[in-house]
Amino acid sequence: MKKVFCCLFIFSIALLAKVDYSVVSTEELMAMVGYVPAENKSAFLREVNARIRTMSDQEKHVYQHNIKKLKKVKK
Numbered sequence: 001m002k003k004v005f006c007c008l009f010i011f012s013i014a015l016l017a018k019v020d021y022s023v024v025s026t027e028e029l030m031a032m033v034g035y036v037p038a039e040n041k042s043a044f045l046r047e048v049n050a051r052i053r054t055m056s057d058q059e060k061h062v063y064q065h066n067i068k069k070l071k072k073v074k075k
Contacts, residue, residue: 003031021047026059033066 006028019040021029029048036044048063055063 006031019043026051026055027062030059030062030066033063034069 010024010028010032021044024032024047029044029051032044033048052060052063
């Protein structure tokens with residue numbers, strides 16, 4: 001429930017202002033995979049790619065899992 005609230009809060013802020021993904025935690029970024037508006041997608045992917053090198057194994061696992069879910073939805 002807490003994650004859902006955090007995501008909704010972040011998305012509401014995103015609608016009101018330009019999104020700066022560098023201030024968002026890695027956990028929040030991983031939760032946002034698949035929910036980023038098209039106009040913010042390049043900035044989002046740029047930030048995720050910058051963080052992949054510093055992610056823990058657990059964070060990488062969550063990221064890969066979310067990407068797989070996203071690909072299944074798009075098919």
